[in-house]
Amino acid sequence: MNYQQMALDIQEVDYLRERLEPKPTDFYYLSLSDLYLALNCAGSDEEVDLLDYGCGGSPYQGLFPNARYKRADFLKADDDSLDYALGEDSLVSEKDESFDIILSTQVAEHLPYPQKYFKECYRLLRREGRLICTTHGYFQDHGCPYDFQRWTSAGLRRDLQDAGFNVEKVYKLTTGSRAFFSVLDFSFSALNLPRSSVVGMLMFIGKKGFSFFRTTLYRQLDTLKPHERMALDDENKHTFYMGLMALGSKKK
Numbered sequence: 001m002n003y004q005q006m007a008l009d010i011q012e013v014d015y016l017r018e019r020l021e022p023k024p025t026d027f028y029y030l031s032l033s034d035l036y037l038a039l040n041c042a043g044s045d046e047e048v049d050l051l052d053y054g055c056g057g058s059p060y061q062g063l064f065p066n067a068r069y070k071r072a073d074f075l076k077a078d079d080d081s082l083d084y085a086l087g088e089d090s091l092v093s094e095k096d097e098s099f100d101i102i103l104s105t106q107v108a109e110h111l112p113y114p115q116k117y118f119k120e121c122y123r124l125l126r127r128e129g130r131l132i133c134t135t136h137g138y139f140q141d142h143g144c145p146y147d148f149q150r151w152t153s154a155g156l157r158r159d160l161q162d163a164g165f166n167v168e169k170v171y172k173l174t175t176g177s178r179a180f181f182s183v184l185d186f187s188f189s190a191l192n193l194p195r196s197s198v199v200g201m202l203m204f205i206g207k208k209g210f211s212f213f214r215t216t217l218y219r220q221l222d223t224l225k226p227h228e229r230m231a232l233d234d235e236n237k238h239t240f241y242m243g244l245m246a247l248g249s250k251k252k
Contacts, residue, residue, distance in 0.1 A: 012057060015057055015059070016057060016059050018032055019032055019035075019036060019059040019060070020036065020059055020060075020062070022036065024214065024215040024216075024218035024219050024222075025214070025215050027185065027189075029218055030174050030178050030179075030181065030182045030218060030221070030242070031139070031173070031174050031182060031242050031243055033222075033229075034173045034174045034178070034229040034230060034242075034243065035105075035106075035134060035173060035174075035243055035245075036060075037229055037230055038134070038171060038173055038230045038243075038245045039060050039063055039105065039132070039134065039245070040063060041230070042063075042132045042245065042247065043060075043063030043064055044063075044064055044067070044101070045064075045065055045066050046066060046067070046100075047066045047067070047068070048064070048066075048067050048068070048099075048100035048101050049067070049068045049070070049098065049099045049100050049101075050064055050067040050068065050069050050070065050099060050100065050101040050102070050103060051070045051071075051072060051084075051092070051094075051098075051099045051101070051102050051103070051124060052069065052070065052071050052072065052103045052105075053072050053092070053102050053103065053104050053107065053117075053120075053121060053124075054072065054073055054090075054104060054105075054107030054110075055071040055072060055073045055082075056073060056105075056106075058071055059105075060103065060105060064101070064103075067101070070083040070084065070099075071083050071084070072084035072085075072086055072092050073085075073086060074086050089116075090111065090113075090116070090117055090120070091120055092120060092124060094124060096123055096124070097123075097124070097125065097126045097127065097129075098124055098126070099124050099125055099126065099129060100125075100126055100129050100130070101129065101130050101131075101132065102121045102124060102125055102129070102130075102131050102132070103132050104117075104121065104131065104132065104133040104134070104135075105132075105133075105134045106134055106135060106136070107135070108133065108135045108149075108151075109135050109136050109139075109147060109148060109149055109150060109151075110143075110144060110146055110147060110148065111148065112146070112148055114148075114149065114159065115159060115162065115163060118159060118160055118162075118163035118165070119163045119164070121133075121163070122163050122164045122165060122250060125250040126250065127250055127251075127252055128249060128250060128252060129249065129250045130247065130248070130249050130250075131160070131165060131246070131247070131248040131249070131250075132245070132246075132247060133156075133160070133245070133246045133247075133248065134173075134243060134244065134245045134246075135150075135151055135156065135243070135244055136150050136151070136242065136243055136244070137150060137151065137152065137153075137172065137173075137241045137242055137243055137244055138150065138179065138183065138240065138241065138242055139242055139243070140186045151244060153170045153172055153235060153241075153244060156170055156244050156246050157170050157246065160246055160248050164250070164251065165248035165249065165250065165251075166248060166249045166250075166251050167246060167247070167248045168247045168248065168249060169246070169247050170235075170244055170245070170246045170247075171230055171231060171232075171244065171245045171246075171247075172230075172231040172235055172238045172241040172243075172244060173229070173230055173231070173241060173242060173243035173244060173245060174228070174229065174241060174242035174243055175228045175231050175238040175240060175241040175242075176225065176228040176238060176240060176241075177221065177225055177228060178221055178225055178228045178229065178242075179228075179240045179241055179242050180240070181217065181218075181221065182242050184210070185210065185214070188203075188206065188207045188210050188211075189207075191203045191206075191207060230245075
């Protein structure tokens, strides 16, 4: 029995479950559940040519059930399912204007030259084609293997416009109190003072207490703060947020 392969398979199942069926017991529940909500709103049952650009495990493929779905990413030794294996330049070996939709989920923050990537998205889209781009606002480092930058709403809009896109909307995700408790969760996980000190023991108790009440707290936030999941009202009210989703289109 190949235990290493079994471990990888279990890891893949967990990866998909956390994104498609996030649970309040999950560490990243607030961000991942709000991200899924936003992407579900942007999904489509149209028969289109779609490129998942930087696809990873393609967790959101099911939101585009009728798409001719193509996947592009860096080639891994155990992955022969990619349609386009990317080189160091991250460019796609495909002709101009080949796709109706480009899906980019949690990719841009890992790129050393995101503007080059955005311009490639523009090149690959057909006229009036759509870009669905999600990335992080305020979020902890998570290199795979690198983590280079974060965006504000205005900054992401600017960078996409500089690449040629007509930016229809930039949505702020996981805002306000949901963002606060996400950061609190991150902060508690980073606190590791020795329990032999008074402060260390208090921090340990705080971490255990937060972990114990996390599920109840997150369910309450879902009920009481649904408007902080995906900001649909005046975006100026939402100055603290964990993620962003930009919808852009290629000019006629």
